[in-house]
Amino acid sequence: MSEPVALDLARLRRSCSECSLQMLCLPTSVDGRDLRRLDTVVQRRKPLVKGESLFRSGDPLRAVYVASEGSFKTVVVNTSGEEHVLGFHLPGELFGLDAIGSGHHRCEAVAMTDARVCELPFAQLTSIAAQLPSLQGQLLRVIGQSADRDHDHVDLLSRRQAGERVALFVHSLSQRFRRIGRPADDFQLPMSRDEIARYLGLVLETVSRGFSRLHEDGVIEVRGRRVRILDEEALCLAANGGNDSLTPQPRKRDRA
Numbered sequence: 001m002s003e004p005v006a007l008d009l010a011r012l013r014r015s016c017s018e019c020s021l022q023m024l025c026l027p028t029s030v031d032g033r034d035l036r037r038l039d040t041v042v043q044r045r046k047p048l049v050k051g052e053s054l055f056r057s058g059d060p061l062r063a064v065y066v067a068s069e070g071s072f073k074t075v076v077v078n079t080s081g082e083e084h085v086l087g088f089h090l091p092g093e094l095f096g097l098d099a100i101g102s103g104h105h106r107c108e109a110v111a112m113t114d115a116r117v118c119e120l121p122f123a124q125l126t127s128i129a130a131q132l133p134s135l136q137g138q139l140l141r142v143i144g145q146s147a148d149r150d151h152d153h154v155d156l157l158s159r160r161q162a163g164e165r166v167a168l169f170v171h172s173l174s175q176r177f178r179r180i181g182r183p184a185d186d187f188q189l190p191m192s193r194d195e196i197a198r199y200l201g202l203v204l205e206t207v208s209r210g211f212s213r214l215h216e217d218g219v220i221e222v223r224g225r226r227v228r229i230l231d232e233e234a235l236c237l238a239a240n241g242g243n244d245s246l247t248p249q250p251r252k253r254d255r256a
Helices: 009-014 032-039 122-131 133-158 162-179 193-200 204-216 232-239
Strands: 053-055 063-069 072-077 083-089 108-111 116-121 186-188 220-223 226-229
Touching (some): 063 122, 116 122, 162 204, 204 220
Antiparallel strands (some): 063 116, 072 083, 186 226, 220 226
16 A cells, blocks of 8 residues: 655745656656756645635636645536536646636636645646657646546446445545555545535435445445545445446445
8 A cells, every 4th residue: 555645845845856746747757957947837826725716717728737735626606506516636636727728717626625736837838848748748648637537527427326426436536546646545535525426416415325335335434534445346346337136245344
C-alpha cells in the first residue's frame, strides 16, 4: 500500500522542481532547464476556503489548474437552481479543461475543502508546450484522461441499478487515489453524500442505502467519510453488475 504524499506547502509555493506532486503533473523527461522555464509560468494562487469558487460558468479561459492541496468539484446549476455535479478533482489532477473548446468555462469549480492550486496561464503554457514535445505529450495525455472521466461518468449514469452506481463510484475513486500515490483501500471522502448523489443522479437516501449495503455485506467499512475497502474483488463485482447467481457472494459482516 502506498504511503500518502507528504505536502510541504513552503516547497510547493517555491518551485515545480521541488513539488511533491511534480511526477503527477509533468513528464519524467522534462529536464531542470525546462522545468525552470515552466516555473516562470506557474502561478500559486492564494489559499481557497471550502465553498469558494475558483472559476464560474461563463468566465473566459485564462488558465488550467492543478490542486496542490485539497479537492474541487465542477458543477452546473439549472434554471430551477438545482446543482448538478459534473466531476470531482483530486490533488495532482489537471482541471479547467472544459473551456478549451469554446474559450469560456461551461461550469463552476468549487473547493470542497480548504485548498491551494497551481494556475497555469493557458496562452503561456501552450507556447512553452510547443517547444517541449514531452510537455505537449503530457498535456494531450491529461486531456485524454479528462475525456475518459467524462465518458465514465456517462457510463455510470446509464447504469440502472443504484447500488451498482455507488459501488462503481467507490471503486473508481479508489483507483484515482492509487494513481496520485495515496492509499487506495483506506481513504477519506472529500465530498459529502449529497454531492455524491448529485454526481450519480440519485437521491441522498439512495446513496446512503448503497453505502450501508456495501458496509453490511462486508465489502467496505464506512465510518463517516472514511472508507476502508475490505473485499476489493467483491467491490469490483458489485461495480460491474455482478449477478448473484453467477458470482460468489461477498462475505457478510458479523452482526453484534
